[in-house]
Amino acid sequence: MNFKNYFLNRFSAFILDCDGVIWKGSHVIPGAREVINILRENGKLVLFVTNNASLSRRTYAEKMRSLGFDVDPKEIYCSSYVTAMLLSGKVERVYVIGEEGLVEELELAGLKSVDSDKAECVVVGLDRGLTYSKLSKALACLLRGALFVATNRDPTLPTESGLALGAGAIVAALEAASGRSVDLVAGKPFPFMFELALKDWNLEASKTLVVGDRLDTDVVGAKRAGLVSALVLSGVTSLDEVQSAKVSPDFVLRSITDLVSLDLGHNYRAIRSS
Numbered sequence: 001m002n003f004k005n006y007f008l009n010r011f012s013a014f015i016l017d018c019d020g021v022i023w024k025g026s027h028v029i030p031g032a033r034e035v036i037n038i039l040r041e042n043g044k045l046v047l048f049v050t051n052n053a054s055l056s057r058r059t060y061a062e063k064m065r066s067l068g069f070d071v072d073p074k075e076i077y078c079s080s081y082v083t084a085m086l087l088s089g090k091v092e093r094v095y096v097i098g099e100e101g102l103v104e105e106l107e108l109a110g111l112k113s114v115d116s117d118k119a120e121c122v123v124v125g126l127d128r129g130l131t132y133s134k135l136s137k138a139l140a141c142l143l144r145g146a147l148f149v150a151t152n153r154d155p156t157l158p159t160e161s162g163l164a165l166g167a168g169a170i171v172a173a174l175e176a177a178s179g180r181s182v183d184l185v186a187g188k189p190f191p192f193m194f195e196l197a198l199k200d201w202n203l204e205a206s207k208t209l210v211v212g213d214r215l216d217t218d219v220v221g222a223k224r225a226g227l228v229s230a231l232v233l234s235g236v237t238s239l240d241e242v243q244s245a246k247v248s249p250d251f252v253l254r255s256i257t258d259l260v261s262l263d264l265g266h267n268y269r270a271i272r273s274s
């Protein structure tokens with residue numbers, strides 16, 4: 001099979017994970033901007049997903065623009081926004097462990113960030129200003145039976161100086177203390193993030209490709225949402241890990257540039273694994 005233009009011919013929408021796919025830390029993956037431009041010039045919809053909940057859609061778009069990506073906030077599905085959509089109309093008063101971007105999205109969706117004694121729901125995201133007091137207040141809410149919601153369960157996040165504590169570790173602390181399990185999770189690998197994007201843009205699942213660098217979040221999440229997935233080797237997952245993993249992406253690519261340039265002339269060939 002000739003893979004040149006294969007992805008352009010087969011798919012009408014591309015849902016791209018960000019870290020490890022279009023950038024790594026503060027460095028843009030070579031060719032990522034150009035690939036996105038080519039996809040758009042060919043009439044394709046390009047959306048962005050990330051479990052990052054510390055920024056809102058608005059501030060995430062600013063970050064992306066500063067890295068040279070021309071993006072509308074509506075094209076971004078960050079877990080702060082997705083959490084707000086998950087809760088919109090279900091609860092009103094929330095106690096938030098999280099950062100400004102999360103609070104901004106919750107309030108835009110009509111939810112109120114309140115003190116723990118007035119909250120009917122605890123929302124937990126990455127909070128780099130986390131304190132013992134905040135955790136204790138959240139625990140009191142949970143012991144009263146408040147809805148327990150997480151932006152994502154990633155235990156760690158990569159930073160320039162190595163791994164840092166992720167939202168999932170904060171969730172785990174509250175699960176241990178409360179003896180409860182989290183009720184709802186917005187981020188990957190739970191499928192809600194992808195389902196929301198499909199619904200908002202009226203996308204056909206069979207013509208939508210998810211591109212990610214992690215098997216346990218991007219690929220598993222895509223499968224749960226009934227979407228085709230491509231794993232790129234430009235992020236955290238190596239080819240050896242792909243080959244020994246239980247979960248198989250539909251495609252394995254060296255990087256996002258293979259979406260528009262791949263043909264059989266390359267040394268490394270796309271692995272179609274299902």
Ligand SMILES: [Mg+2]
Pocket residue numbers: 017018019020021212213214235
């Ligand atoms: Mg990633």
